[in-house]
Amino acid sequence: MRNAVIAQSGGPTVAINASLAGVLKYNKENAIFSKIYGSLNGITGILEDRFIDLSKKLEESDNFIEKLKLTPAMYLGSCRYKMPLPEDKPEVYEKIFAFFKEYEIDAFFYIGGNDSMDTVDRLSKYAKSINSDVRVIGIPKTIDNDLVHIDHTPGFGSAAKYVATSILEMAHDTYIYKLKSVTIVEIMGRDAGWLTAASVLARNSYSKAPHLIYLPEVAFDPKECVEDVKALLEKQDDVIIAISEGIRDKEGNYFSASESKLDKFGHVQLSGAGKALEHLIANEVGCKVRSVELNILQRCATHLASLTDLEESVKLGETAAGLAAKGETGLMATITRTSDEPYETVYGGHPVCEIANGVKAVPREWINERGNDLTKEMVTYLKPLIKGEPKLSFKDGMPEYLDVTHLIEQ
Template sequence: MEERKNLIVGQSGGPTAAINASLAGVCCGAKHFGFEKVYGMRFGIEGFLNEKIVDLDETLNSELNIELLKRTPSSYLGSCRYKLPKPEAGNEVYQKAFELLEKHSIDVFVYIGGNDSMDTILKMSEYAKIIGSQIKFIGIPKTIDNDLPVTDHTPGYGSAAKYIATCISEVVRDSNVYDLKSVTFVEIMGRNAGWLTAAAALAKNSFNDGADFILLPEIGLNLKEFINILGNRLNEKNNIVVAVSEGIKDQNGNYISEDEGNVDAFGHKMLSGTAAYLAKKIKSELGVKTRAVEINTLQRAAAHLQSKTDIDEAFNIGFLGVKAGIEGETGVMMYFDRVNDAPYLSIVRKCDINLVANIEKEIPRGWISEDGFGVNEKFIEYAKPLIAGELSNIVCEGIQSHIVSLK
């Protein structure tokens, strides 16, 4: 590209504690590489199609705002869960999208998100080929679920894992207060991949106790057998804590907590109430005190427990995504390639978006304990570096400060 014109960036899918750090990286990269304007899509591709476009030069106009943005959870630009139709010549949705891109003199289109967001990059880049457009389409990974293939891990996962491990250690402390038999189920996000739930294992160290059982969606649960095992464990200790994925399935592959008939825009079945279901079942079968704790959306955007490693990497991958665009890459996702464990080191590379879009990565069976009720050292060695480091908070009136929300 000889002449830098404008760049547009959007965010999509669920919020995280790191997605705004990637946005900060994109904005800084755009300025570094000489783009005239940086535009933002309000509410992802759906908002873009409705011409909800903002000039980020007006709001992210100082070093303080960039630093606040990196420490601000959720999606500064807003998000969506909008599925583009199949790209075909003459499709009205794409015609409108590319008319808007031309109207704003866009050279590079950057989209930050997870699996479904990479589907957007795939389809937009395919349509660009159909019509001969020279606009470049770059995907920046983001998902606390950590279920994107190719990349070693995804921005957002490290901070969510840090939050979950902290919560588990505190729930364990709470459950041990009384001298009675109890089982506490802590429900953690994760539909088909158990990366988040597995992070509960990081709670255990020389100072803290961890969960007694970790139930992952990769392993079908024999509920009758688990109840027997739980009963035997209660003979050995009073208080049991179980970390359980919201997407836990039975041995026939059926979600335990499936909300029958309800699906989202991408056809994913809606889930709810796994911990509550298990707590009720165990209380009935074993006659002990039970509790259901659902971390829910808290794990997605807990900026007070951001991993410094996560935020630094999220910023860098956004910055380098811009660089890939000006070098002529399109239809690609940036990703992390881990080249060393101790000391930890990952570098940013790029891959064809076809290797990523609409594909889920589960925890390898070799990283799960033999009995299926936990993870082993291979997972611990993988995940520990991702939660390392703390970011200093910018505090105002006793509470962590964030960047002022867009109107």
């Protein structure tokens, strides 16, 4: 093969750069590509000729790959670009493949979530339609953990660890006062409640918070929620509730403090489930109530990253590079769990056409009958994913990350 180009897209995670590092690591050890370019801001960097030579970065620094593994968010930047169909905008595809030809590209790697895998699918099919030899491989990421045909996605384990740790710390904060209070923690998850489910890991021998957990997979009944809160407050002073941003009622309407809008991908832009529940409980229960939205902190907290998550993300990057080296295309690198105890996995690839636009929901049997808690099966699934702590490098008390001036000064 000659050269390769890699890009990142969608929402960032703590581990997405680790997958980028995995591709670079594989190439460094196996010399598959002469050069690896990095497209800035996703696929738009190719369309606008904005890219960097990652091979030079490796030559300039002996520890570039190691620092990249531990740098949060996206070293190459992201985009929210909806890839059109070839019949709607053929010029987009023509420009991308003209770029591939000019820079002698044999493989394109796209690290991202559901919409990014749709782009991988469309580009690989287009390549086949014009008899192009360019290999197009997807590398998964998303803190939502909602990609199908993969046990879990890179970024989820670290975000899960952050969520659970934050709720345990908030529990300590609430326990100091001798008064009735309710704390609501809103967690990312539009269609799947995996990240909110991870809050169950905050429980230990002395703290049972979160006391109530609500996911999008089960219809949310505000009346039942108030009943649950009142029942708990009769026995204890503090109630901590974990809710997904995408909770909705039995009619499918989102429980939100403001009217929902659609983004360019047709996804609902949610706002205020926690605040809406705060107002409801304050009015119906009458105790001290506050809501907390974790927001982007869930996806950029390298100081609470899971070492397992980072190591698996690197391995998935290596797997993707290996697939391309074998001449494969139209696949997404995957991880399959073969054992819970001991925790064991295998890596491979799956046709991206069977992954794009699918959503992996939390199994209903992993949620209790009333829909306000989780079963032991969920805990068993989650526990291995948050294990281990990476060793960060600090300077003057602050973590040292890679310089991203190339994103700031575009």
